[in-house]
Amino acid sequence: MSDRYAVIGNPISHSKSPLIHAAFARQTGHDLAYEALLAPLEGFVQAVEAFRAAGGRGVNVTVPFKQEAFRYATELTDRARLAQAVNTLRFNGEQVLGDNTDGAGLVRDITQNLGFAIQGKDVLLMGAGGAARGVLLPLLSCGPNSLTLANRTPHKAEALAQQFAAYGKVQASDYPGLAGGRFDLVINATSSSLNDELPPLPPRILAPGALAYDMMYGKGLTPFLAFAETNHATHLADGLGMLVEQAAESFYVWRGVRPETQPVIEMLRKV
Numbered sequence: 055m056s057d058r059y060a061v062i063g064n065p066i067s068h069s070k071s072p073l074i075h076a077a078f079a080r081q082t083g084h085d086l087a088y089e090a091l092l093a094p095l096e097g098f099v100q101a102v103e104a105f106r107a108a109g110g111r112g113v114n115v116t117v118p119f120k121q122e123a124f125r126y127a128t129e130l131t132d133r134a135r136l137a138q139a140v141n142t143l144r145f146n147g148e149q150v151l152g153d154n155t156d157g158a159g160l161v162r163d164i165t166q167n168l169g170f171a172i173q174g175k176d177v178l179l180m181g182a183g184g185a186a187r188g189v190l191l192p193l194l195s196c197g198p199n200s201l202t203l204a205n206r207t208p209h210k211a212e213a214l215a216q217q218f219a220a221y222g223k224v225q226a227s228d229y230p231g232l233a234g235g236r237f238d239l240v241i242n243a244t245s246s247s248l249n250d251e252l253p254p255l256p257p258r259i260l261a262p263g264a265l266a267y268d269m270m271y272g273k274g275l276t277p278f279l280a281f282a283e284t285n286h287a288t289h290l291a292d293g294l295g296m297l298v299e300q301a302a303e304s305f306y307v308w309r310g311v312r313p314e315t316q317p318v319i320e321m322l323r324k325v
């Protein structure tokens with residue numbers, strides 16, 4: 055029987071993870087089945103327990119269960135502990151390893167796929183929710199020249215900056231406070247694109263050669279990427295590459311093999 059994996063969320067029908075992991079399995083010759091599981095909003099733990107009881111080896115966890123998955127794990131990687139969120143669970147008997155591969159996926163997409171070095175750059179990260187928290191440590195590990203964390207509600211950015219102070223210099227800001235700044239890399243980790251909104255960014259904050267990266271993806275440009283295009287960003291990227299890279303990192307956690315991501319990213323662009 056194939057080894058069983060799944061992605062658990064609510065909603066889940068839109069998830070591309072089954073498609074991505076099926077492609078990874080074909081490519082690496084691993085015999086596994088990967089399904090999408092819809093858990094009731096109050097039923098995450100029951101859904102995971104049932105999947106484990108049926109022989110499941112691991113799950114990806116998505117909205118809104120990443121904090122619950124963090125609490126469910128019996129062991130955590132450093133990056134998951136700092137993110138306070140888990141997107142990957144690996145089951146081994148009674149042991150449940152919790153990991154967070156989102157930040158590694160983002161960094162890998164930017165540095166490997168897009169060929170953009172983060173080291174020495176001035177980086178602006180927008181948002182102070184779970185998505186921003188999940189990518190802070192991997193971003194700081196790249197050694198940027200500066201990392202500015204901007205949020206609509208400034209005290210959340212300040213609190214997050216303080217929590218990560220031990221891992222690198224993070225300065226918190228509100229949006230008006232960004233005026234006059236120049237950034238080489240601007241990452242949108244807010245949920246604004248979901249509502250077709252744009253964080254209130256001042257104009258002219260993109261340095262020559264800048265990369266604008268939206269962690270969301272969809273048809274066409276997100277409002278942030280449209281702003282970046284108008285404001286002369288040199289490179290634009292949505293979060294599809296990150297999605298595939300975080301999946302590849304999860305596959306590695308489960309299977310010990312790192313699949314090739316480029317063909318899978320190309321396949322998804324065509325779908």
Ligand code: ATR
Binds near residue numbers: 184186245252
């Ligand atoms: P997630 O887990 O996706 O990060 P979240 O924890 O609800 O979701 O956080 C959403 C983030 O997007 C927050 O930083 C939020 O800003 P506030 O803390 O001020 O609410 C940010 N956000 C959402 N819509 C936004 C918008 N239109 N402009 C700017 N920031 C926005």
